[in-house]
Amino acid sequence: MKSCLLLLYLLLVARLAMAFYAPVKGMVKDKDGNPIPGVTIQVKGTSLGTVSQPDGSFTLNVPDANATLVFSYIGYEPQEIPLAGRATIDVTLAPSSSQLEQVVVVGYGTRRKRDLTGAIGSVKGEEITRQPVNTATQGIQGKLAGVQIISSGAPGSQPQVRVRGTGSMLAGAEPLYVVDGVLTNDIRNINTADIVTMDVLKDASSAAIYGVRAANGVIIITTKRGQAGKMEVSYNMSVGWREVANLVKMANSTQYTAYLKDVAPNAAIPPYNVSSDWYDAILRKGFQQTHNVSLSGGNDKVLYYFNVGYLTDAGIVNRNNYDRLTVRSNTEYNITKELKFVAQLSFMHNNTDYVDLQGIYNNTYRAAPVIPVMQNGKYGNTSAFGNVGNPVLTSDKTNDNLKENRLQGTTYLEYSPWTFLKLRSSLSVNQGNFNRKRYNAKYLNDESTFLVAGGNQQRPESQLTIVKEQGTEWLWDNTATYQQRFGDHDLTALVGFTAQKYSADYVEAARRNVPSSSDLWYLIAGDPNTSTNTSDGDKYARRSLLARINYGYRDKYLLSASFRNDASSRFPSDNRQGYFPAVGLGWVISEEDFMKNSDRQIFDFLKLRGSWGRIGNDNIASNLYILTANSGLLYFFNGVATLGTNLADIKDRNLKWETTEEYDVGLEFSTLKKRLTGEVNYYNKKTIDALVNVRIPGLLGDPDNEYTTNAGSFVNKGWEFTLQWRDNISEDFNYTFGGNLTLNENEVTGLNQGQPLFRGGVGQQGPVTQTASGHPIGSFYVYDAAGVFVDQAAVDAWVNKDGQKLQPTAQPGDLRYRDTDGNGVLNDNDKIFAGSYQPKLYYGLNAGLNYKGIDLSLDFYGNAGNKIYNGKKAFRYELTDNIEASYADKRWTPTRPSSTDPKALLGSTRASTYFVESGNFFRLNNVTLGYSLPKSWLDRIKIERVRVYLTSQNLFTVKRFSGFSPEMVSSNPKADGFLSLQNSTSPLEAGIELMPYPTTRTYAAGLNVIF
Template structure:
């Protein structure tokens, strides 16, 4: 008996020695313990759960090599034990785990299997930024993606470019996909009428977004064919989750202010304005005192004066127009959502409300949104998905158009922030008791208070947007891994614009316009999917067809001299416009396919194609074929790799083609128009006739982008540090370009479309994420990305290439061998220290005429109007396209506290400050003047000033004769002459006002506190968090001190936002 007992004891000891006790703690990403997490020993029938503090202890048999942690609502994790006795685990919620499953065209992939260039932006990154449109939240969050905020007006559009500019003259917007449907992302809802346009993307509620995937290379975008050349952004909205349902409430409210104040830019008051103007008059009149008479400009071009003001009356006024039209704005944002999941169904419902009261008086945007996403399995093998989203916005706009400088506001659109920058002088009064309206000179467009009076002007856009879709996917039961999916979806936008202006504000009498635009996009696709694994092989195939129809109906009525005071058109005495009908129509048909092969889970091969047919091209050139090939290799899974700090390394490369068709419809057809009011020949008799409005080019075809991408995805120290590095090169051929024709051609617009030219675009993308500290109570994570981008025009038209000159667009030029849209203007050479006039660098005009090259002679010449026009230089290193951009974020957590600090940056581009040019030139006293003129203009005692001597109407007693002989000149000609020179150059640009637009911006700062679950669960609450957020808090631009380096001068800059909020989940 004793021997048997010893034998059993010895066997038990061996058993105990063969197993190991592992303990640890399971928490969520915020460090809170998770209760009841299931733990399974992989390879053994042993398990356990965590206690109320998230702790666990489990005996692991000898065959157990890993632990599998699973919890409802969280992504499961498998962790190798590696002879450790303590294994602490952090679980991510399903939403956080989405970056492990990447949404691609017509499907999904595991992140590990992706060999294209795809970046995921999580929903919390978008919602932290408390702006109206979620698009602003992408700025600096993803490599290769450049987002520019064009204005601080609520709902204003932002510009999005992926991997730079890929076209010369047609749209560069990416393709936007929401839950599988291509949606409209144009720049405007409704007519602008002198106001800031509204971005259609502002109608989408950011809180409904689960994740955003940015597809950048051809391996990812070629399956979208003709729509993928500018990249693709896929938005996935939230769905119900299996398990316990919940209701979430998120509410935030805040205040908005200008991120840069008018006093920081610096505008003169009345006393300073008069001092500068009268100094200019004195300098131009041989020192004689010539007091300024306000009436000399109030009615300069009018025979019937509508306003009069004496000098004494003007000096007694000091109106701060910015103070009159600007104030502190505010917003409220409320979002209520619920989700519930069952065994065979789940649903997500949401309601959103946002109200933005702008810093501009009487300007605001209100948005309502509802969403219902439903997924269910009515029968075995059939999955049904239904998604419906309805949005309504009401946009009360104010005019922003600059104009009406001299009392003439015929269109009624001149007002707002633009005129406060330029034409609303500080000595203009606001009120006048003698005027029936009570306002002083309201018809000028420069009485900005009158121009925002809602009893005198209304400008409203009421928009409705419906996004919906139904998808059915059937898994064939007798073919494992094979399914067929069909999707039908729609995007409907109805925008009603009402513009009403009384005769008090408008030179040509009262005016109203009532416009209705209905834009419809219907999309249908049918495709089959096959996914199987055969031992060490895995194969995934997708093939299908797609059809899309887009059209727009426009109905417009305009009238003036309205009867009565109704804001609708009613019965006008003068009906200007009455029109309606289908003004836009386009069709797209496509066939597509993709095959992905994987061997040993580390060798990857992908091929895809798409064949698109578009109604925008002639029948013989209608179809385009867009293939792609990609390869990948997880090197770190090779046996030779071993264990080292580089825990994960994946090499990937791709080549493919995408297309671009973003041109107006029917450009391949010659079109005509009739008009009874055209004049023909030398006669002044008005005759009815017909003329060509477009010369058809039947050979127009696709603009094609061939893309090459080479990258490496890496992870260090078991994912403690991760990221990617990628090089991209894009070769764009058959550029679709609207090129100019001679005026004598008699063509409307004098332009013709064609496939004219080629260009290239290349750069480097770097992404880096680092968990710097991860402890039980404290963590610190850093995310960083940076992108470089350069481009080159390879070919233009034969005529332009032979001359060496390029395609000119205002003050920018694109030419063969150079960068896209380089600045083309005279180069500033300071102020002449002897004469006090602006100077520029002379170029060799003969050499330019012969070769198209601009070469400086080394001589400075005065900046007369003729010299500015004739001595323009091609500045190859100065363009409006950034060469470097990106962002970095630091996130800290301590117990229940969290802090995130996000910066975005951009460098390498230039901006032209038109407003500074116009407001640092006295001209004839009709413009606002900058404070920077004070003490910074040329005098005999200040010969090195930035600005020239103040002169009335640019009248200097020195001029420049380019033909006079001058033996000291490099060209043998050209010298000063004593004659009045034309320096009225306020509208001709030169580099004096061209600035580097480099900046770094504190884009977002958020601090929050999440209450302990043990506490809030007593109140029947699952989660409770409060937070404070700041947006656009600081910007540093070393070279530019105007309004904003991103939006430039003259438009409302990005707003500084301070807000507080709470998030509750029941």
């Protein structure tokens, strides 16, 4: 009986308490009248709050009829509205004009930029889509401080990205990509038209929540979702062409013949009266087009976004083509007020025709101009002239096709039993199939194929190679987020558990003498006696525990702390665990009374922040610590033959995490009525226990073998500066301009085993880079060239301290080299460090204006302080290789004794500073001019928006490098899987131009229509 009375009493108290709460209802819309779901509505000074429904409506019980409601949402200016006794309020939110008020995506959540304690940069999707790029990362080139993008002109290629310098020697230097929760290292399947924002987590504090895969930064991509209201249909398209942005001019027949008479006076010049332009023979203007159709809309139960995109890009090299089809479906189901189900799925199919840069592009540079490309239907026989093979023949007789399918998606359930608690469980899948078929046709060195017989360019048997790979990666995330405001205190706490697994299978097989008809390109059609095959695979797993707390007091004292425990199967069991803490502090100085009450207040917003964190890296092969053995080996014991086993290689059984530790200090500000915003950052990022390949001493086996171990450490430290000016002159006219600058210093601080790492082989010159303590990773290590011997007197005068000739076999016209160690002999000890490919600074500039319906934007990009090794110029195996026209005009001759360029460049020419050139450049990266039709016109035909535009990418580049492009990135993906796709150029050998795919210039026109 007592319990019943107590229950009755509690119900009565609760009912009386509710009597003091009055319901307030309303709608939240944008300036165009569209409802905004998910807006946070809170009673100011209390923890009471709710969120708007998909139709924009809300209901909130308010304890005081004179209370003030605070409305806030991503990308919109917050509003505070006093109730003044009203029971119904309709609110219109305006887009945020301040970057500091905008919300950015962080790991497993979002934060207002003003509340961040870490370094995070953000780019809106509309800034990316206005550029004619195939991959989203290329669209943010030059837009963010601390983020370096190195792009290639090859269709379907992925740009190389460096966040705050080179973060690893061996364990992958690329950032982690997170696409709607899917973790990946390849975003070529993402249609740029689907992107809302790209947020880059640059420092360890902000990226540490992703633990093991975040050592090189994190790029979070958020794709579009539907909005409640009527269905919106949009169509976007562009058409245009690409061409070579810069082409190295090669010597014509006259220049080449004069050179050949000097270096090979006995060479027989072919009787053809031609001057072939080999680049003209293999290059073209490549047509490109994109088409995107999207549908979006929804109601209070379902929100949807659906897009289909099609892209074609004909490369500038003949037979190099790329086609891509993408489909995306993002759907959100509100099952109940508390329970939501979201499915975000994407599919990509691409079809790529590759060209063999080794056999085609390299040979184009070297091919003699005195040989015709083709004549009377027959190929010019460059190989009969002691030269390279005919690159056009190689191209015509090779078919290399790749077909790839990718399915990527995330589904999750989100349950909010109370407004302050959110429980989420998501499953992400990244699955793909990789099928490559390469057919090398048969051709013989006879009159039926060549103008003249002879030489060595022939293929007596055709060969078909087929590569198949399939891979699957899944990630299971479970998180609980608590978010509450208690008066002046704002607290958000996150805990979670994640599990991940990856598996892939790789098979490659080949047969010869396969018929030439493409209908018969199957292995069974070839000679079974010529079969070769190999297979491989990979499998690994990760498990992680994570936690994070964000705390704010009175919106001016900020704290963020996170911890992540990772376990990776890529390390031995004793070293499998990794622990990665991070902490960040922020002080919003502009909220202090001494700033607010100042008569001379300069800053609208001023924040000082600092952070520290540690992150791991396990991006290595899964079997580097596993010993393997060769069995069935014959050896003799006491004169008796016995079968035995030996170890196949040497492995480090104590392999452990490569760890990056970073601290960051930043200052953010806004002034002049929020028209000028800026940011200054200093960072110091140290990588310890760096994974490197160390040479095995000859005493232990083959001296050419290497093994992987934790043997290095290095540091990246620098400054980042960002300024942006935005102003509205009138309702019809606004403009913006700004820029960013990054200063970065990379230095190897230790190689535990004292062995410098030599890489970057260039023909007979051998390795041209060395990674050693006290120098940047991948520094050029070459002889110091001191000009050219102009005459015999100069040869005789080049002596050591004892009066002996330093180069006794030298002749006038040869390069001369300094005896840098002063021992009187030229040897490897005289090599010097001559810079690296890593720039000391890089920057971006941007400007834009909008006047009525006209919009114009300009983006510039550049870097300075880096070097490039002109390897193609040094790579000479044959005397009959062609030369560059500029060298032909400047080289030493008896009648023109140059002091800068030698008389001949031969295979025996030493690797020296003569081939090291400046990598500085400044580029107009993009210019776009658009026009949007007036709203009054469009209302008559029931269309929301029509915009037409003209755009150009890489319109001009100012550079000092004599090669094709100061940007170099490997263009062909390795055939080791779509999930493990990486640029094959190692940081230890970056910046060597051997056979580059030239940077391209693009001209395009486009149309955007919204119905």
